Amino acid sequence: MDGMRWEAQALAAAPDAMGGPGPALLPLAGLVRSVTTPEFAGITFHEVTSKSVLNRVPAGSKMPFEWTVNPYRGCSHACVYCFARKSHTYLDFDAGMDFDSQVVVKVNAAEILRKELNKASWTRQQVALGTNTDPYQRAEGRYRLMPGIINALAESGTPLSILTKGTLLARDIPLLKSAATQVPVGLGISLAMTDEALSEAIEPGTPGPRARLKLVSRLREAGLPCGVMAMPILPWLSDSDEALDSLFGSLAAAGATGVSAGALYLKPGTREWFMKWIAANHPELAGRYRRLYGTGSYASKEYRIWLAGKVRYFKARHGFSNSSGFSHRDLDDPRAEEAEYPAGIIPTGGSAAGAPAAESSGARPAVQDSLF
Numbered sequence: 001m002d003g004m005r006w007e008a009q010a011l012a013a014a015p016d017a018m019g020g021p022g023p024a025l026l027p028l029a030g031l032v033r034s035v036t037t038p039e040f041a042g043i044t045f046h047e048v049t050s051k052s053v054l055n056r057v058p059a060g061s062k063m064p065f066e067w068t069v070n071p072y073r074g075c076s077h078a079c080v081y082c083f084a085r086k087s088h089t090y091l092d093f094d095a096g097m098d099f100d101s102q103v104v105v106k107v108n109a110a111e112i113l114r115k116e117l118n119k120a121s122w123t124r125q126q127v128a129l130g131t132n133t134d135p136y137q138r139a140e141g142r143y144r145l146m147p148g149i150i151n152a153l154a155e156s157g158t159p160l161s162i163l164t165k166g167t168l169l170a171r172d173i174p175l176l177k178s179a180a181t182q183v184p185v186g187l188g189i190s191l192a193m194t195d196e197a198l199s200e201a202i203e204p205g206t207p208g209p210r211a212r213l214k215l216v217s218r219l220r221e222a223g224l225p226c227g228v229m230a231m232p233i234l235p236w237l238s239d240s241d242e243a244l245d246s247l248f249g250s251l252a253a254a255g256a257t258g259v260s261a262g263a264l265y266l267k268p269g270t271r272e273w274f275m276k277w278i279a280a281n282h283p284e285l286a287g288r289y290r291r292l293y294g295t296g297s298y299a300s301k302e303y304r305i306w307l308a309g310k311v312r313y314f315k316a317r318h319g320f321s322n323s324s325g326f327s328h329r330d331l332d333d334p335r336a337e338e339a340e341y342p343a344g345i346i347p348t349g350g351s352a353a354g355a356p357a358a359e360s361s362g363a364r365p366a367v368q369d370s371l372f
C-alpha cells in the first residue's frame, strides 16, 4: 500500500515527541493519529501506542489459558452477534456501528510484548490471541502486527493459540509452521454456518464460509492443527438438520481437528444490536427470539438441551468426538455457562510438517482477496 496516501488521509494527531501539533479526536490513551484510507472505506483506524499488551484473564475464569493479547479493539468483521461489542463502550465508542468501523490499532504491540516476555518474571504460560476481537481482521493486512507477535512468543518459548475468522491467517502459515517447531501452537477457525447468504448478512465483513473452509484445509495440509468454534448456532436460521449436517460434514471434509458448537449468546450491548437486525431482516422471527431469550442472554434451557442433542448427533455422524474440549467461561461474564474449546485450538505441542497447500480463494468481499 501507498504510505504517502495513507499519511495524506490522517485525520488527527496527538502532539508527539517531535512537537507535532493537532488535538486528538478521541480521549484514547496513547493515540498517535486517526486515519482513513480509500482501501478501507468507512473504517477509521485509531493508532495507539500501548504500555502493556499482555492481559491476564480474570481470576476464577475457567478458560484454558491465563493470558491474552488483543492487538486490535473493535472489529471490521462486523458480526452482528459479536459478544465483544460492549467492550467498545469503555472507549467511548458505541457497541453498534462504531464497533465495526472505529478500530483501535496497538501499533507497538509486538515491540511491547517482546519487552514483557523478556521480563525475568514471565513464566511462559500459554498466550491466547483472538479472545476478544479478531487478530486477522482486515486491518492486519495493513499493519502486519501478527508476525511480530508470533515471533516474539515463539522466541521467548511461550505457547500460543489463535482463534480467527480471517483468511489473512494464510499469509502467516510459514511463520506458524516455524513457530510450531519451537513452541506448542493451537489454531482455531470460527465458523458456524455454511449458508453464504446468511453469513454475508450477519457477518458482512468476514471472508465467507467457503473461504474459511479452505483455510481449515490449508492449515491441515500444512501439518498444523485446526479446531473449529461453531458458534453461534442461530435459532431458526442455522439450526435445521440440513444446516447442521452441511456444517459438520463440511468441517469433517476440510479436516478440522475438532469442533465445538453452541447457541447464540446475547449479552447486553450485543442483544440490542442483534434484535434490531432481526427486526429489520427477519421480522417474522422477532417475537420468537424475544420469547426464546426473555430478558436474559441465553436461549431457553429447553432450546439449549434440544440443540446440544442435535449437535451431538451430527458431530458423531461426521466422525467428530463429543468428549474432547476444555471448559471455559465467557471472558468477562463470570455467569456465563460453560462452553468448550475444541481439539486443535489448545496447543498440544508437536512440530509442523508438510507443504503449504494451494492459495486459498473465494473470500466473499473483494477487499478480502487483496489481503492474501
Ligand code: SF4
Pocket (backbone or CB within 6 Å): 075, 076, 077, 078, 079, 081, 082, 083, 084, 132, 133, 134, 165
Ligand atoms: S470476527 Fe469475532 S471479534 Fe470480529 S466481529 Fe466477528 S465475532 Fe466479533
